[in-house]
Amino acid sequence: xxxxxxxxxxxxxxxxxxxxxxxxxxxxxxxxxxxxxxxxxxxxxxxxxxxxxxxxxxxxxxxxxxxxxxxxxxxxxxxxxxxxxxxxxxxxxxxxxxxxxxxxxxxxxxxxxxxxxxxxxxxxxxxxxxxxxxxxxxxxxxxxxxxxxxxxxxxxxxxxxxxxxxxxxxxxxxxxxxxxxxxxxxxxxxxxxxxxxxxxxxxxxxxxxxxxxxxxxxxxxxxxxxxxxxxxxxxxxxxxxxxxxxxxxxxxxxxxxxxxxxxxxxxxxxxxxxxxxxxxxxxxxxxxxxxxxxxxxxxxxxxxxxxxxxxxxxxxxxxxxxxxxxxxxxxxxxxxxxxxxxxxxxxxxxxxxxxxxxxxxxxxxxxxxxxxxxxxxxxxxxxxxxxxxxxxxxxxxxxxxxxxxxxxxxxxxxxxxxxxxxxxxxxxxxxxxxxxxxxxxxxxxxxxxxxxxxxxxxxxxxxxxxxxxxxxxxxxxxxxxxxxxxxxxxxxxxxxxxxxxxxxxxxxxxxxxxxxxxxxxxxxxxxxxxxxxxxxxxxxxxxxxxxxxxxxxxxxxxxxxxxxxxxxxxxxxxxxxxxxxxxxxxxxxxxxxxxxxxxxxxxxxxxxxxxxxxxxxxxx
Numbered sequence: 001x002x003x004x005x006x007x008x009x010x011x012x013x014x015x016x017x018x019x020x021x022x023x024x025x026x027x028x029x030x031x032x033x034x035x036x037x038x039x040x041x042x043x044x045x046x047x048x049x050x051x052x053x054x055x056x057x058x059x060x061x062x063x064x065x066x067x068x069x070x071x072x073x074x075x076x077x078x079x080x081x082x083x084x085x086x087x088x089x090x091x092x093x094x095x096x097x098x099x100x101x102x103x104x105x106x107x108x109x110x111x112x113x114x115x116x117x118x119x120x121x122x123x124x125x126x127x128x129x130x131x132x133x134x135x136x137x138x139x140x141x142x143x144x145x146x147x148x149x150x151x152x153x154x155x156x157x158x159x160x161x162x163x164x165x166x167x168x169x170x171x172x173x174x175x176x177x178x179x180x181x182x183x184x185x186x187x188x189x190x191x192x193x194x195x196x197x198x199x200x201x202x203x204x205x206x207x208x209x210x211x212x213x214x215x216x217x218x219x220x221x222x223x224x225x226x227x228x229x230x231x232x233x234x235x236x237x238x239x240x241x242x243x244x245x246x247x248x249x250x251x252x253x254x255x256x257x258x259x260x261x262x263x264x265x266x267x268x269x270x271x272x273x274x275x276x277x278x279x280x281x282x283x284x285x286x287x288x289x290x291x292x293x294x295x296x297x298x299x300x301x302x303x304x305x306x307x308x309x310x311x312x313x314x315x316x317x318x319x320x321x322x323x324x325x326x327x328x329x330x331x332x333x334x335x336x337x338x339x340x341x342x343x344x345x346x347x348x349x350x351x352x353x354x355x356x357x358x359x360x361x362x363x364x365x366x367x368x369x370x371x372x373x374x375x376x377x378x379x380x381x382x383x384x385x386x387x388x389x390x391x392x393x394x395x396x397x398x399x400x401x402x403x404x405x406x407x408x409x410x411x412x413x414x415x416x417x418x419x420x421x422x423x424x425x426x427x428x429x430x431x432x433x434x435x436x437x438x439x440x441x442x443x444x445x446x447x448x449x450x451x452x453x454x455x456x457x458x459x460x461x462x463x464x465x466x467x468x469x470x471x472x473x474x475x476x477x478x479x480x481x482x483x484x485x486x487x488x489x490x491x492x493x494x495x496x497x498x499x500x501x502x503x504x505x506x507x508x509x510x511x512x513x514x515x516x517x518x519x520x521x522x523x524x525x526x527x528x529x530x531x532x533x534x535x536x537x538x539x540x541x542x543x544x545x546x547x548x549x550x551x552x553x554x555x556x557x558x559x560x561x562x563x564x565x566x567x568x569x570x571x572x573x574x575x576x577x578x579x580x581x582x583x584x585x586x587x588x589x590x591x592x593x594x595x596x597x598x599x600x601x602x603x604x605x606x607x608x609x610x611x612x613x614x615x616x617x618x619x620x
Contacts, residue, residue: 036118036145036157038111041195042234043440044083044571047540047580048196050105051077051232060224061205068207073225076547077232077585078105079540081577082445088113089197090124095538097132099546105229107163108188108200110143120145125166130475132546135177135208138166149189152230156189156198180207180220191231199230237573237580238439246583247605254602255288257590262296266303270595275307276314277595279321284599286324287608301325305356309363311377312390316397319360322353323400327610335611347404354406361401364394365409373416387464388423388485391416395492396559402496403610414508414518417493420486421525425459425467425478428528431535432456434570459525460532460544461486478532480543484556487529491563494522495612533560534570539578551592554578555600562609579605 042048055073064070078101085091089109091102098106112122121144129136146158165182184204191198203226212218237243258281261268270277282300290297301321309315326347334345349357367379374386375394395416398408436450460478461467469476497519500508509515536543542553560566561574568574582601586592592601603609 035115036148036192037115038157038190038192039195040082040085040087040089040111040445042082042445043236044081044445045237045439045573045577046082047079047235047237047577047584048082049077049079049232049234049584050197050229053199053228053230055225055227058203058224058226060222064222064224065220068220068222069210070222070224073223073227075101075104075227078102078229079581079585081237081538081540083571084538084540085109087445094536095541095543096128096130097544097546098128098130099132099541100134103128103131103137104184104186104202104204104227105197105200107141107161107184108159108186108202108229109197110141110161110188111159111190112143112145116145118145118147126163132548135179137179137182138168139163139182140166148192151189151191151198154191154198155193156191159186159188159190161186161188176209177211178209180209182206196234197229197231199228201226201228233584235580235584237576240576243576243579243583247579250583250586251288251602251605253590254586254592254598254605255285255290255590258284258288258595258598258602259290259296261595262300266296266299267307268300268595273310273314275304275310276317278304278307279314279317280596280599282321283317283324284602284608286321286327287606288602289329292325297325312364312367312375312394313377315360315363315367316393319357319364319397319400322349322357322360323347323404323610325353326404336607349404354404357401357404357406361398361406361408364397368394368412373412373419385464388420388461388482388489389463391420392485392488392492395489399492399496400610402499408496410504410507413493413496414515417490417497417522418518420461420489420493421521423466424461424486424525424529425469425476425532427469427471428457428459428476428532429474429535430455431458431531433531433534437568437571456531457528458532458535459528460536461529476544479545480533480536480538480541481545481549481553481556483529483532483543484553484560487526487533487560488556488563490522490526490529491560491612494519494526495563498612530560530564530566530569533557534572537569537572537574539572539574539581551597551600551604554582554604558604558607559609562607563612565611575607 052075055075057070057072060070080091084095089106089111091098091106110124112120121142124141124143126137126139126141131137141161141163143159143161146160148155148157150156163184163186165179183206184202186200186202188200189198204223206223208221210216210219210221261281263269267274268277268281278300282297282304285297286292304318326349328345331345368375369379369384369386371384372386375390376383376386377390402408432451432455434450435452438448440446459469460476460483462477462479463482467476467478497508505515509518539554542548542550557574557578561569582592582605586601592598
């Protein structure tokens with residue numbers, strides 16, 4: 001009997017062990033192994049795109065007082081390249097100013113810098129001293145590692161955080177732009193296998209003071225928001241054939257969308273800008289291989305001739321559109337495959353088109369500023385007002401006319417380029433440009449680079465004033481789209497001068513000594529401008545301007561790179577990285593937001609700028 005009882009007891013014990021072992025085997029492996037090795041694995045050449053799955057205004061902890069503006073969240077997608085953040089998931093300060101979506105999602109991107117297990121805690125202090133149109137923000141964050149969870153079909157670990165405003169060292173004066181409070185909570189799910197953020201939920205309660213500005217009253221602004229970001233896609237910018245296929249499809253869909261926007265009067269009006277919108281659309285469609293004989297193009301040019309001149313932009317893009325009519329597929333293929341040989345193709349303009357282009361050139365000549373060599377929207381003898389945006393387009397239009405054998409006024413290019421040089425930042429950080437680069441191997445996030453032996457100074461341009469730089473705070477007001485505008489003015493101007501004969505050079509500069517002096521200053525300015533563009537390089541934002549004028553900047557980047565005949569900008573394949581972003585953010589309808597933004601995106605993807613005859617390289 002005892003033997004029977006002992007055998008039975010033993011069987012029960014073994015059964016219990018077996019059942020327990022079976023149950024243990026069925027436990028989620030993340031729960032069975034609570035020790036995590038968290039590591040960002042995104043290569044620098046990979047693009048990450050996060051969609052806004054939901055966003056809403058939530059109840060404030062206390063009733064919102066009368067007169068307070070309770071802002072409704074309008075957060076767009078968040079996106080980054082691997083080179084834009086460090087191994088803990090923090091965006092590098094050089095990519096400031098941050099937008100609200102940058103601020104919120106990077107709280108959730110944080111991981112500890114060591115192996116950890118459930119319950120591990122760590123802290124982080126933030127000093128975001130430059131936010132776009134917002135006061136600088138200092139925060140103290142506390143994080144805790146939670147348990148493993150499955151989110152979006154991926155094995156993740158939950159990282160929770162609380163984020164509180166750092167008290168200022170001194171109390172701000174009454175009426176100063178500042179944060180009154182900022183409290184946020186984040187729940188982030190980090191994908192262990194892929195080494196990236198999978199999803200995040202963020203709640204924020206914040207209040208700030210907005211100062212009085214033009215057409216804006218001073219007011220207390222509050223945020224009471226909840227937002228969820230989810231990983232949408234990544235894109236390896238080095239995937240050449242796959243990227244090419246995506247680009248081809250994006251161009252076809254974008255051009256089809258753009259063509260459908262033609263109105264009943266055959267224009268592509270953008271607000272009050274009928275000529276400007278039509279000229280830009282015609283330029284874009286022709287660049288996207290829509291034949292000049294296409295009835296939509298023919299009707300568009302007929303409508304264009306009857307339109308008011310509007311402003312410098314409109315006239316300049318009209319000239320560029322006329323040139324595009326006569327750029328053959330053979331010419332485009334030739335300069336895209338080997339731009340250094342720059343083929344000289346004759347463009348046999350019709351008499352009607354030649355007369356129209358001459359009329360447009362005359363208008364630009366007559367409407368150049370009287371008190372300086374730049375362009376405003378329209379000429380006004382009583383003002384010196386100008387901007388580099390109008391000026392670069394005027395030069396691009398004149399260059400297009402020259403390539404069509406239409407003469408432009410003499411005596412303006414040399415002075416203009418000299419003034420462009422004078423408006424560049426007088427100083428900037430010393431930077432050695434990268435002249436050789438090898439992408440990272442295996443799982444490394446760092447490539448190998450070779451730098452120039454001589455440092456340059458990263459010096460950019462602002463919109464309509466001499467750009468500033470403070471060497472103590474390392475802050476300046478130059479930004480991406482205007483630095484590309486300044487560089488465009490230099491490159492186009494220098495290219496025009498390179499094509500002058502001896503008599504024209506004498507009229508432009510007076511003597512060879514003055515010409516050589518001019519060229520030396522322009523070359524130095526160009527090198528430092530490219531240094532600025534490389535130092536602050538980004539294709540996910542307009543450097544030093546956040547999301548504002550973002551696609552306009554990307555078209556400016558393409559323009560400078562094509563004019564300078566530069567395949568890489570430092571460590572970056574500018575085209576592959578920019579194209580990876582554009583094929584991802586394109587809308588289902590083929591658009592990139594507004595009609596002009598759609599044109600800018602298409603012109604980038606098609607490398608629509610005619611390169612210069614001069615070759616520009618980085619310093620050795």
